[in-house]
Each structure stands twice: as structure tokens, then as C-alpha cells.
Amino acid sequence: xxxVTQSSRYLVKRTGEKVFLECVQDMDHENMFWYRQDPGLxxxxxxxxxxxxxxxxxxxxxxxxxxxxxxxxxxLILESASTNQTSMYLCASSGPTGSWAKKAAGIQYFGAGxxxxxx
Amino acid sequence: GQQLNQSxxxxxxQEGEDVSMNCTSSSIFNTWLWYKQDPGEGPVLLIxxxxxxxxxxxxxxxxxxxxxxxxxxxxxxxxxxxxxxxYFCARMEYGNKLxxxxxxxxxxxx
Numbered sequence: 055x056x057x058v059t060q061s062s063r064y065l066v067k068r069t070g071e072k073v074f075l076e077c078v079q080d081m082d083h084e085n086m087f088w089y090r091q092d093p094g095l096x097x098x099x100x101x102x103x104x105x106x107x108x109x110x111x112x113x114x115x116x117x118x119x120x121x122x123x124x125x126x127x128x129x130l131i132l133e134s135a136s137t138n139q140t141s142m143y144l145c146a147s148s149g150p151t152g153s154w155a156k157k158a159a160g161i162q163y164f165g166a167g168x169x170x171x172x173x
Numbered sequence: 174g175q176q177l178n179q180s181x182x183x184x185x186x187q188e189g190e191d192v193s194m195n196c197t198s199s200s201i202f203n204t205w206l207w208y209k210q211d212p213g214e215g216p217v218l219l220i221x222x223x224x225x226x227x228x229x230x231x232x233x234x235x236x237x238x239x240x241x242x243x244x245x246x247x248x249x250x251x252x253x254x255x256x257x258x259x260y261f262c263a264r265m266e267y268g269n270k271l272x273x274x275x276x277x278x279x280x281x282x283x
Contacts, residue, residue: 058215085269094182096261096273097216112270144215148269160204160269164215 057081060145060165067172073132075168077145084149086128087162088112088120091142103128135172143168179262179274186252187282194277195246196262204265205245207236210276211258219260220247254283 061076079086085104089097089112099112101120109120117139121129128147132139146162179196186192196205204223208216220229222238222245229236235248249256262274 087270094275096179096275097271099270099272102270146215160265160271161206161218161221162269162271164217166213166215 058145058147058163058165060143060168062168063166065168065170067132067135067170069136069172071132071135071172073135073170073172075130075132075143075145075170077128077130077147077165078126079128079145079147079163080126081147081149081163082125083147083163084125085147085162086122087146087148088118088128088130089144089146090114091144091167097144100130135170137172139170140172141170143170177262177264177272177274179277181277182275183278183280185280185282188252188254190252192249192252192256192279193246194260195244196274197244198264199243201242202264202266203242205236205238206263206265206271207234207245207247208261208263208273209258210261216259216261249279252279252281254281257281 058079067073087102088100091097098114100118103109103122119131144167145165148162177196177198206221207219209219210216220231220236225242226240227238233250259276259278261276263271
């Protein structure tokens with residue numbers, strides 16, 4: 055079974071703090087993703103990575119950065135947390151990109167989420 | 174990215190009832206996915222659809238990929254309390270990125 059582990063289930067931080075959210079996957083997946091989930095808005099992509107040291111902006115990257123130093127680990131960084139970053143953060147991973155004939159490719163597996171409150 | 178329109182936003186149904194929800198897009202896509210998120214957990218894949226017109230079942234769940242490739246529906250038959258959660262549709266973009274609908278919140282009265 056694929057396992058995606060997020061380091062914290064709940065975090066409370068103060069405005070202006072630097073926040074690290076960690077995600078580890080054990081399936082040797084190339085692709086990793088960070089989303090935020092807000093009521094009525096679904097899941098919105100913040101950043102993703104296709105390989106070690108590679109990163110791509112998603113739909114809402116402002117105020118965030120990421121780090122992928124090892125294949126299994128993808129970190130989301132809030133350089134200076136703000137109250138509008140209070141949200142549920144979800145990490146996901148998926149297998150190789152490429153052939154559409156490989157049906158399993160692209161299916162994303164999610165961690166349990168980190169609920170971040172910024173006060 | 175382009176958005177998906179998912180409806181209804183929420184449903185409060187009696188145990189044993191059937192449930193139907195759908196998702197539409199203004200553009201054509203090749204892959205539709207349906208995920209379920211239990212309270213306090215991350216989303217889990219329920220069904221994946223790869224061909225226009227494809228109808229796929231997973232237990233009490235049935236999903237179809239619309240002929241026009243712009244929509245999909247998910248049906249749940251004879252709902253039970255553990256069906257409670259948020260159901261998301263998603264379409265797959267190039268590079269295996271997913272774009273999600275806003276979700277349908279399902280509540281079940283027992």
C-alpha cells in the first residue's frame with residue numbers, strides 16, 4: 055500500500071513565523087504535490103515536483119515555497135505565515151508521467167492532511 | 174486552470190436512499206477521477222474513468238464518463254452512514270496534474 059505521511063496533523067503558528075510542513079512517501083514516486091483545501095473551494099494546487107530538486111508553481115504559489123532534496127520528501131515552506139494561510143494542507147504523490155496507456159500513472163495518493171491555524 | 178463545476182454542493186439524505194452527483198467542464202478531457210474524503214483524512218480514490226461513455230462500478234458506487242468527454246456522474250446506491258464525507262471529481266491534465274471540483278458534502282441520516 056502507498057503511504058504518504060505528513061509530519062503534523064495540527065499546527066498552530068503566529069503571524070510572521072516561518073512554517074515547515076513535511077511530507078514523506080514510501081512508494082518511490084517521482085511526482086509530489088502540495089494542495090490547500092478550503093470550504094467551497096475544493097483542493098487547489100500550490101506547488102508540485104517531478105523530480106528531486108525540481109519544482110513547478112501550481113495555481114496559488116504566492117506566499118509559499120517548496121524544497122525537494124530527496125525523492126521521498128517534499129517540504130512546503132511558509133516564509134512568513136499570515137492569517138489567510140490558515141487552512142488544511144494536503145500532500146500527494148503519484149507514479150511516473152508519460153503514457154496514458156499506463157492507467158495507474160497519475161493517480162495521486164494523499165496524506166491525512168495538516169490543519170494549520172495562523173493566529 | 175479551468176474549473177470544474179460539481180453539484181450539488183451538499184446533500185443530507187436518509188440512510189438507504191440512492192445518491193447522485195455530477196461534474197461538468199467546459200473543455201474536453203481524457204481522464205476523470207472520483208475521490209472521497211472521510212472526515213479528518215485525506216482523499217482516497219474511488220473510481221477512475223479513461224474513455225468516453227465508460228461506465229465503471231465499485232461496490233455500491235457507479236461512475237460514468239460522459240459521451241461528450243465534458244462531464245461525469247457518480248451514483249451511490251442504498252447509502253449507509255459510512256458514506257458520509259466529501260466527494261471530489263477531478264480531471265487529469267498534462268503532466269498528471271489534477272484539477273478538482275469544489276466537492277459534494279454528503280450527510281446521511283440513520
